[in-house]
Structure formats: C-alpha cells, structure tokens
Amino acid sequence: MTGSMAGWLVRRSAQAALVVLAMTVIVFVGLHVAGNPVDILVPPEADAAERARIAASFGLDQPLWRQYLLFVARALQGDLGRSFIYNQPALALVVERLPATLELSLAALVLAAGLGIGLGLYAGLRPRAAAARLIMAGSVVGLSLPGFWVGLMLVIGFSVRLGWLPSSGRGETVAVLGVGWSFLTADGLAHLILPAANLALFKLALILRLTRAGVREVVHLDYVRFARARGLAPSRVVGVHILRAILIPIVTVIGLEFCSTVAFSMVTESIFAWPGMGRLMVESIHVLDRPVIVAYLVAVVLLFVAVNLLADILYRLLDPRVGTAGAGRGA
Amino acid sequence: MDRRTFLGAMAGLVPAAAFTRTAAFAQSSPAASSGSRPLSIGAISAPNSLDPHFYQSPTNNQTLRQIFDPLVTEDATGALRPLLAESWRALDETTWEFKLRPGIRFHDGTPLTPDDIAFTIERVPNVPNSPGSFVPYVRNVAAVEVVDDRTFRIRSKTPNPFLDRDFTNLYILSRKIHAGAETADFTSGKLAVGTGAFRYAGFTVGQQIELEPNPAYWGRTPGWSRIRTRFIPDAGARVAGLLSGDLDLIDGVPVQDVAHLTADRTVDIFSVASATSAYLFPDTSRDQAPFVTDRAGRPLDRNPLKDVRVRQALSLAIDRKGIVERLLLGQGTPADQFAPPPAPDRLPNRAPIAVDVARAKRLLAEAGYPEGFGLTIHGPSGFFTGDVAVLQAIAQGFSRIGVETKVETLPIATFFSRATNREFALFLTTYATTNSAELLRQVVLTKNQDTGAGPFNRQRYSNPKLDAPLLAALGDFDAERRVARIRDALAALEEDVGVIPVFYPRFNWAGRKGYVRFVPGNAFGHTNAVFAEPV
Numbered sequence: 009m010t011g012s013m014a015g016w017l018v019r020r021s022a023q024a025a026l027v028v029l030a031m032t033v034i035v036f037v038g039l040h041v042a043g044n045p046v047d048i049l050v051p052p053e054a055d056a057a058e059r060a061r062i063a064a065s066f067g068l069d070q071p072l073w074r075q076y077l078l079f080v081a082r083a084l085q086g087d088l089g090r091s092f093i094y095n096q097p098a099l100a101l102v103v104e105r106l107p108a109t110l111e112l113s114l115a116a117l118v119l120a121a122g123l124g125i126g127l128g129l130y131a132g133l134r135p136r137a138a139a140a141r142l143i144m145a146g147s148v149v150g151l152s153l154p155g156f157w158v159g160l161m162l163v164i165g166f167s168v169r170l171g172w173l174p175s176s177g178r179g180e181t182v183a184v185l186g187v188g189w190s191f192l193t194a195d196g197l198a199h200l201i202l203p204a205a206n207l208a209l210f211k212l213a214l215i216l217r218l219t220r221a222g223v224r225e226v227v228h229l230d231y232v233r234f235a236r237a238r239g240l241a242p243s244r245v246v247g248v249h250i251l252r253a254i255l256i257p258i259v260t261v262i263g264l265e266f267c268s269t270v271a272f273s274m275v276t277e278s279i280f281a282w283p284g285m286g287r288l289m290v291e292s293i294h295v296l297d298r299p300v301i302v303a304y305l306v307a308v309v310l311l312f313v314a315v316n317l318l319a320d321i322l323y324r325l326l327d328p329r330v331g332t333a334g335a336g337r338g339a
Numbered sequence: 340m341d342r343r344t345f346l347g348a349m350a351g352l353v354p355a356a357a358f359t360r361t362a363a364f365a366q367s368s369p370a371a372s373s374g375s376r377p378l379s380i381g382a383i384s385a386p387n388s389l390d391p392h393f394y395q396s397p398t399n400n401q402t403l404r405q406i407f408d409p410l411v412t413e414d415a416t417g418a419l420r421p422l423l424a425e426s427w428r429a430l431d432e433t434t435w436e437f438k439l440r441p442g443i444r445f446h447d448g449t450p451l452t453p454d455d456i457a458f459t460i461e462r463v464p465n466v467p468n469s470p471g472s473f474v475p476y477v478r479n480v481a482a483v484e485v486v487d488d489r490t491f492r493i494r495s496k497t498p499n500p501f502l503d504r505d506f507t508n509l510y511i512l513s514r515k516i517h518a519g520a521e522t523a524d525f526t527s528g529k530l531a532v533g534t535g536a537f538r539y540a541g542f543t544v545g546q547q548i549e550l551e552p553n554p555a556y557w558g559r560t561p562g563w564s565r566i567r568t569r570f571i572p573d574a575g576a577r578v579a580g581l582l583s584g585d586l587d588l589i590d591g592v593p594v595q596d597v598a599h600l601t602a603d604r605t606v607d608i609f610s611v612a613s614a615t616s617a618y619l620f621p622d623t624s625r626d627q628a629p630f631v632t633d634r635a636g637r638p639l640d641r642n643p644l645k646d647v648r649v650r651q652a653l654s655l656a657i658d659r660k661g662i663v664e665r666l667l668l669g670q671g672t673p674a675d676q677f678a679p680p681p682a683p684d685r686l687p688n689r690a691p692i693a694v695d696v697a698r699a700k701r702l703l704a705e706a707g708y709p710e711g712f713g714l715t716i717h718g719p720s721g722f723f724t725g726d727v728a729v730l731q732a733i734a735q736g737f738s739r740i741g742v743e744t745k746v747e748t749l750p751i752a753t754f755f756s757r758a759t760n761r762e763f764a765l766f767l768t769t770y771a772t773t774n775s776a777e778l779l780r781q782v783v784l785t786k787n788q789d790t791g792a793g794p795f796n797r798q799r800y801s802n803p804k805l806d807a808p809l810l811a812a813l814g815d816f817d818a819e820r821r822v823a824r825i826r827d828a829l830a831a832l833e834e835d836v837g838v839i840p841v842f843y844p845r846f847n848w849a850g851r852k853g854y855v856r857f858v859p860g861n862a863f864g865h866t867n868a869v870f871a872e873p874v
Contacts, residue, residue: 043756051395051471052770052781056791058475065468093387094544095468095522104544160575167583175579177569178546281571281580283546291545291572296752 024313028306032083035302036076044068045092045296066092079302088306089299093292098299102285102307107187108178109277109284113269115191115204120211121262128219129246135224143216150213159206159279166202174199176281203280207273211265218261222254255326263319271308376873377565378855381577382866383591385545385570390525391510391533392459392466395473400508401865402568405550406446407510407533410437410456411503413861415611417681417773419503423451423511423534432498432816433481439489443557446532446539449515453491457483458514460493466522476505498814500821504774536560536869545570550868566868581606581849588850588857590866594670594724600849610847611859612672615771616679616778617723619716619733619839621650622764624799630764632713634743639712644764648706650836652699653765654692656736663842666728670847674840676833677783678775681862684822685775686829692840699740711741717758718767720748723844730767733841758797767841770795773862776825779809783837800838804831 046063054062063069067078079089088099131140167175179196181188190196226232227250235249236242274286281287285304292300386402387394410424421427427437443451460480463473479502481494495502512520516532524530531539536556541549550566569586571577574593578600580586592600592608600606621644622628628642643649659673675692678685703711714737718730727748734744749757758766772778785801786793805828812824832838846864848857853874860870 043753044759045470047755047759048752049470050794051475052772052795053395053475053777054471054794055475055478056788056794057478058472059794061472061474062470066470090468092470095388095393095470096544101544163576163579163583167585168579171583175583175585176571176573176576177580177585278573279576281569281573281576283543287572288545294750294752 020313020317024310027313028309031305031309032079032302033076035298035305036072036079039296039298039301040072043296045298048295049092088303091292091300092297093295093300098297098303099307101300102288102303105283105285105288106307107189108282109270109273109286111189111191112200112203112207112273112276112282112284113266115200116207116211116269117262117266119204119208120215120265123208124212124215125219125251125258128216129223129251131216132220132223132227133246135220144220147213147216150209151217153209155206155210156275156279158209159203159276162202162206163279173202175202176279178283203276203282206280207269207276211262211269214261214265215258218258219254222257223250226250226253252326256323259319259322259326263315263322267308267312267315270311375564376562376854377567378563378868378871378873379585379587380566380568380866380868380871381571381580381586381589382568383570383572383574383577385572386548387470387544388522388526389528389531389539389542389548390466390520390522391512392463392473393469393522393525395471395508397863397865401863401867402548403510403533404535404865405537405566405867405869406531406535406539407512408535409508409510410506413504413507413773415681415859415862417614417683417862419507424506427503429500429502429816430492432814433495435493435495435502436486437491437493439491440557441489443534444555445513445516445534446553446555447516448555449513451511451513451534452488453483453485455511455513456491456493457485458518459509459511462512462517463509468522473509476509498816500814500816500818501774501776537566540565561868561871562873563868563871568866568868578849581851584851587855588848588866588871590846590848590864592847592849594668596849597668597670597847605852607850607852607856608847609850609857609859610670610845611862611864612680613771613844613846613864614679614681614773614862615769615844616674616677617729617767617769617841617844618674618677619653619765619767619841620758620782620798620800621653621836621839622761622798623650623837624801625761628764629762630715630717634710634713636713642764643706643708643712646706647835648702649708650839652702652706652740653737653742654836654839655695655699655702656740656742657692657733657839657841658694658736659692659842662729662732666725666732667842667844670724671842671844674842676829677838677840678778678829679771679773679843679862681773682775682778683773684825686826686833694736696740703741708741711743713743713745714764715745715747716765716767717754717763718746718748719751719754722751722754723769726767729841733767761797761799766797769844771863775829776809776812776821779805779825779828779832780813783832784809802831802835802837804835805837 046059046068050059050062067075082089090096091098091101094101127143131143134140163175166173177199179190179199180193181190181196182192191200232245232249235245273284274290277284277286278290289304384398386399389403391403391407408423410422412420412422414420423440423443424437425440427435429435439451439453460477460483463477466472479495479497479499481496484492486492493502517530520530528539528542536553537550538553540551547567547569552560552563571580574591577589578596581589597608601608622642623645626642628644631639631642633639663671663673672680673691675689676686716730716734718726720727730746730748734746737744770778770782781795783796783800783805784793785806786796786799808824808827812821815821815824850857856872856874858870858872
C-alpha cells in the first residue's frame with residue numbers, strides 16, 4: 009500500500025511539473041505576442057538610449073527563446089526573476105500578498121461551508137417546510153447574481169447608506185509567526201466581513217444545493233432507514249450516517265472552490281481594494297510584468313495540485329473504498 | 340506621465356453613479372481644531388518604490404514630492420517657481436548658476452549643501468533595474484561646480500535652455516545620508532529621509548503610505564496631524580470610501596460621478612486643466628498604410644493619409660465640442676491645437692476647430708477621393724475616461740464625410756506595442772507636458788535612430804518646416820526668439836495637420852466638504868497632501 013502511495017505521489021509530482029512547464033511556455037509566448045513592457049513603462053521624457061537601457065536591463069533585448077532558457081535555468085535554482093516594476097524577487101512579492109488572500113478565502117469558505125451544509129441539511133430533511141423553500145429560492149439568487157454587482161450592493165448598503173462597515177481595504181494586522189493577520193483584530197474583522205460575504209455567496213449557494221441534493225438521495229436508502237429503525241438518535245443518523253455518505257462531492261467542491269478563490273478573487277479584491285494576490289496579478293497584467301505573472305501562476309498551479317492531493321487523501325479517510333490508483337487519475 | 344497612472348488618473352471607467360449617501364455624516368463629526376486632524380486620501384495608483392530616482396513616473400513623483408523636494412517646481416500654469424533653489428540664471432549657454440535657499444535641512448537635521456546636488460546627479464545613472472530612469476534629465480550635465488556654501492554651477496555638454504525645467508522632477512538627496520543607498524533602503528523607510536514638508540511614517544507596497552508633518556520644514560506645511568494615503572485603483576471603491584467617510588479626499592473621480600457628487604451637499608469637487616493633449620496620429624510617411632481600403636474593402640495602392648487635404652478633411656469631421664460636452668460631460672476642453680493650454684509657449688489666439696462637413700467633403704474630392712474610402716482606426720481601451728466612446732464618435736464623424744470608418748480598441752498592454760510597431764493607419768493617444776518644445780521633440784520631430792530623436796514619433800512623421808525652427812529653438816537662449824521658433828514649428832505642424840488634436844482632459848478630485856480643500860499645484864494631476872488644506 010505505501011509503495012503504491014509513493015508511486016502515486018511521484019506520478020502526481022511529475023504531472024504537476026509538466027503543467028508548470030507548459031504554463032510557463034504559454035505565458036512567455038502569450039505575453040510576447042501581447043506586447044512589450046517597455047512601451048508601457050517608458051516615461052514620456054525618455055530618449056532612445058533610455059528605451060534601449062530599459063529593454064536591456066530586463067533582458068528584453070534578447071530573442072524570446074534565450075529569455076525563456078535563461079528563465080528556466082534560473083528557475084531551477086529557485087529564482088523566478090525580479091519584478092520589472094518593483095525590482096523585488098517576483099516570488100517574494102506574490103508570497104507577501106498571500107496571507108491577505110488566504111485569510112479572505114478561508115473566511116469566505118468557513119462562512120460558505122458552515123452555512124451551506126447546515127442550511128442544506130435542513131432543506132434536504134424538511135423539503136416541504138416554508139423555510140426550506142425560501143432557502144432554495146435564495147440559493148438560486150445566490151448562484152445567478154454576478155459577484156461584482158453583489159459586492160457593489162454590499163458596499164452601498166452597509167458602508168455608504170448604513171455606515172456600519174468600512175467600504176474597502178484591509179484592517180489592522182497582528183503579526184503571528186512573522187506574518188500579519190487581520191482577522192485577529194476587531195478593526196481587521198470589520199474590514200473582512202463584506203469582502204468575505206461577497207466571496208462566500210456563490211459558494212454558499214453551491215454547497216447548500218449540493219448538500220440538499222445529497223441528503224434527498226440518501227435519506228430514503230435502506231441503511232438510513234435501518235439506522236432509524238435501530239433507534240439511533242436523529243442527530244447521529246444525520247451527523248454520521250447521512251453526512252458521511254454525502255460528504256465526498258462536497259469536499260471536492262470545497263477544495264476546488266478554495267483554490268479558485270485564492271487564485272481568482274481579483275474581482276472582489278478590486279472592489280474592496282483588498283491588498284491580495286489577485287490585485288497584484290491584475291496590476292501586473294496591465295503592465296506586462298512577466299516575472300510576477302509567471303511566479304503567480306506557478307504558485308497557483310502548485311496550490312491546485314496540493315489541494316487536490318489533500319482532497320484525495322480526505323476521500324480515502326471518508327470512504328475506504330477509494331483507492332489511490334483511482335484517485336491518481338483525478339489530478 | 341506613465342500609462343499606469345494615466346489609466347488610473349483619467350479612467351473612471353466603472354460607473355459608480357449609484358452611490359448617494361442618505362445616512363448623515365454623524366459619525367464623522369469635525370475634529371476639534373485644524374492642525375490636529377488627520378487626512379485620509381484615496382489615490383488611484385501606487386508608487387512602486389520610495390526611492391525618488393528609481394522610476395520617473397507621475398505616481399512616484401507625486402507621492403515622493405511630499406518627502407523630498409526638487410530644486411525648481413512647476414505651477415498649474417506651467418510656470419517655473421523656486422523651491423530648494425531660491426534663484427537661478429544661465430551665465431552662458433552651457434553654465435547655469437543656482438543659489439540654494441538658506442537653512443534647508445533634511446529630516447534628520449543634516450544641512451543641504453551644493454555638493455548634495457552633485458551627489459544627486461551622480462546617483463541617477465547608478466540606480467539598478469530602473470523601469471524608467473531620470474537619466475534623460477542629467478545626461479547632458481558635464482559637471483557640477485560648488486561656488487560657496489549656497490551657490491553652485493551646472494555645466495552642460497551642449498546648450499540647453501530648458502535645463503532648469505529638467506530639475507523639476509529630480510528630487511535632491513544628501514551625500515551624507517544617501518551615499519551607497521539602495522532602492523530597498525528607501526522603500527523600507529530607513530533612508531526615506533528628505534527635505535520635504537512631510538516625513539516618512541510607514542509604507543506598505545501597493546497598499547498605503549503614512550506621513551507626518553515635518554516640524555522643521557522651511558516653508559509652510561498644511562496643518563494635518565497625519566496623512567494616510569491608500570491606493571485604491573477601483574473608481575467605485577474610491578467614491579464609496581469618500582461617501583462612507585473612510586476617506587477625506589479622492590482623485591480620479593469618474594466623469595459619470597462628477598454631476599451627482601457636485602450635487603451632494605457633503606462633497607466638494609476640485610479640478611484643474613491637465614497638461615495632457617489627446618490626439619490622432621495618422622500615418623503620413625508610408626506609400627501604403629495598413630487598414631486603409633477603398634469603400635469595397637480592397638486595399639488601396641496609395642495612402643490617402645499622405646495628402647494634407649485628406650488630413651484636413653478628417654480634422655474638420657470631428658465634433659470636438661460634442662465629444663467634450665456629451666461623452667466627457669464637460670471634463671475636458673475641445674482642442675484648438677496640439678499643445679495643451681497649460682503650455683505657455685503654445686500658439687496664441689486659436690479658434691476651436693469647428694465641424695465643417697461640406698468643406699471636408701470638398702477637400703476629399705480635391706484630393707481625389709470624391710467617394711471617400713475605408714479606414715480602421717485604433718485606440719487604447721481603459722486608458723482615459725471614455726476613450727472607447729471618444730474613438731467611436733470620431734469614427735462616426737469620419738463616416739459622415741464618406742470615410743467609412745471602423746473602430747478597433749485594444750488594452751494598453753497591447754496597444755502601445757502595436758502602435759510602436761507601425762501596425763496602425765491612424766490611432767488615438769495622449770501626451771502630457773507643459774513644454775511645447777518637449778511635446779514636439781518627443782512626438783513629431785523626425786525620427787533618427789542615430790541621434791535618438793523623436794522617440795515617440797510612432798508614425799515616422801517628418802516635416803522639415805517643423806524640424807528646422809524646433810532644432811534651433813532647442814538650443815536658443817534668447818527666450819523671446821525661442822518661443823517664436825517653437826510657435827513657428829507648432830504652426831508648421833498645424834498647417835500640415837501632422838497630428839489631429841482632439842481634446843484636453845481635466846483632472847479632478849473630490850473631498851469632504853468643510854474638512855479639506857484641494858488646490859491642484861500643477862497640471863499633471865499630482866495628488867498629495869502638499870496641495871490639501873484643512874478647512
């Protein structure tokens with residue numbers, strides 16, 4: 009078993025490396041076709057000599073293949089290059105913004121999973137209750153409203169009209185393990201609520217519907233009826249027998265949603281001026297800051313791989329029938 | 340002006356019109372007295388470093404102008420004003436003498452000496468990995484000679500009548516404090532030590548900068564207890580921050596919001612004519628241009644844009660007044676020439692260029708295109724407010740005189756590279772300066788790879804009647820004659836319609852009424868606490 013597990017891990021890592029390699033080629037070629045950063049950066053007062061100096065200092069005067077080989081050689085030593093804009097190591101720049109995004113994504117996910125599973129169970133167990141119908145109607149709204157619009161409405165409602173919560177930015181941070189976290193301060197929490205709610209809404213609706221569908225499916229199965237017949241407490245029937253059976257798709261979705269939130273929370277980060285990775289990425293694309301774009305995407309690919317791995321391990325814990333060989337194909 | 344700022348400064352592309360504040364401003368009661376109040380600013384773009392010589396961009400310059408000072412500064416009318424230099428004059432064509440203001444000290448108490456100017460000029464070319472350096476300002480400096488403890492002379496390699504203007508963006512550092520300083524030392528705050536009205540109090544890259552007043556400042560400092568500038572690129576988020584009381588002052592107010600913010604009793608709007616000129620640049624040099632066809636869509640064997648009559652016709656077809664009034668809702672001025680209004684040496688007494696469809700059609704017919712032709716024009720999207728709509732309005736005007744025009748807009752990341760590669764027949768862009776000679780030198784002076792002339796002459800425009808007076812003016816120390824020559828060059832460009840001017844945008848800000856008054860200090864839209872006064 010451990011042997012197959014190790015083989016599976018090796019296969020997974022090889023796949024991840026290939027994905028990263030393919031991604032860097034695409035980014036290099038894509039950005040090269042899109043435009044030349046020198047045209048964006050060069051100050052209007054610049055003369056031709058200054059233009060040439062900028063291109064040379066970023067290595068942009070070299071042919072693309074040589075730029076790429078140089079990048080690969082350095083990347084193998086752990087150096088993803090320096091940002092054209094900030095003159096800082098690109099990876100450090102991305103990692104610096106990671107806690108802000110991670111904090112926001114986790115807050116959104118906790119909100120979505122907690123409420124989603126709870127409300128989903130309720131709606132699944134009592135499908136005919138008025139409250140359940142209301143929840144389901146609400147979930148359709150949550151799924152179909154565009155995120156940026158909801159974000160703007162939250163700001164207009166809770167910041168501009170009511171004045172309860174700050175409209176944008178990240179609050180005070182407290183350093184834990186050398187990293188600043190804002191959810192540990194009251195000011196930080198106040199700043200966190202609106203963007204987290206904005207990000208959570210879609211996921212909440214998704215998890216809720218998934219949970220309800222799962223419950224509706226298993227609640228009539230024999231084993232649930234036998235569990236009931238044996239006189240088990242309803243809480244144990246729901247909490248152990250039903251929940252465990254429906255959790256696999258939910259864990260998958262939570263894992264994927266977490267990844268996509270960390271990777272693609274640009275819209276929410278823009279609306280709420282949240283200083284996370286998404287905003288950095290958007291700004292970097294505007295100015296074709298290739299090292300940062302590459303570093304960001306490498307980080308995102310690795311994150312997806314890691315979270316999928318984690319989800320696979322969780323499956324095995326939830327359902328012993330899931331084998332490693334089968335899970336390997338799900339990468 | 341760099342494109343990121345411009346994207347920001349002019350772009351309030353997100354309509355945030357829905358924001359109206361009904362809840363009272365109760366929780367933000369006015370503070371006890373002026374001088375004890377903090378100022379919270381929401382700015383569209385973020386500086387990438389606190390090293391004043393790392394990146395020559397309006398964003399960096401506007402931010403660092405609070406901590407550091409230049410020798411000379413420029414006001415909103417484009418005129419030069421003394422700053423660290425109390426007075427200056429050209430002794431001969433290659434020697435300038437500057438006299439420093441007495442008693443200037445850096446934030447740590449180090450006095451400013453003439454040698455610090457020599458140090459600053461030495462440092463500029465030695466800032467590694469700059470994405471756009473200040474070298475063009477100091478390339479021509481041969482030597483700095485210290486005369487006495489307040490006086491120094493700058494010797495230039497070639498005569499440069501604009502040498503004083505070159506020192507308006509170059510902030511002065513101290514040899515004692517900053518010898519060997521790296522860019523990271525400034526950004527970390529350790530060596531962010533200048534002579535300016537405010538002192539460094541904290542900086543998070545891409546997020547915010549905090550400043551406190553410099554009690555030892557030689558001039559007057561605005562009476563704020565503390566400044567916090569947050570960088571918020573999203574226009575809607577800035578407006579919401581202002582209306583919710585999180586922010587006291589914001590820049591880059593979207594045009595769509597100006598009307599309802601003006602009507603809002605809790606908000607004041609401040610604005611200034613910008614030194615930006617938005618213009619169309621036609622391909623006048625090639626015999627065949629891309630994107631030019633006959634009316635059936637077949638490529639033309641000759642380039643109609645080479646004919647001045649065609650360019651005149653196109654210029655007469657643009658409804659500049661309509662564009663400014665309806666698309667930009669008054670946040671701009673219709674163009675009457677290439678140079679923007681804050682440039683003191685622009686052409687005097689020009690009437691706005693009116694629409695004249697009949698004359699435009701006649702000119703086209705004279706040029707041999709009575710049926711018109713087909714054209715695709717290009718422009719950036721998200722570069723300035725309403726850029727796409729402006730381009731579409733221009734295309735409609737062209738179509739009205741028979742030039743069947745299509746519009747293609749591109750994100751700036753792609754647009755400028757393709758424009759530089761000469762892929763367009765005619766495109767819309769901008770240039771910002773208060774110096775017409777610089778405008779002409781950078782954009783329309785005949786491009787020359789060897790001398791590096793005309794770096795932004797993307798369409799390879801070439802007009803000897805413009806080059807001759809301009810090149811003479813660039814080395815002319817007789818102010819009156821120089822301006823006359825610059826105007827000759829501008830007139831030659833106007834007559835030849837080498838570029839088609841469209842409009843000059845305005846910069847605007849919004850602030851909390853009764854809390855802050857913003858007096859724009861220059862025509863480049865700088866947002867900083869130096870120009871903000873407590874009310």
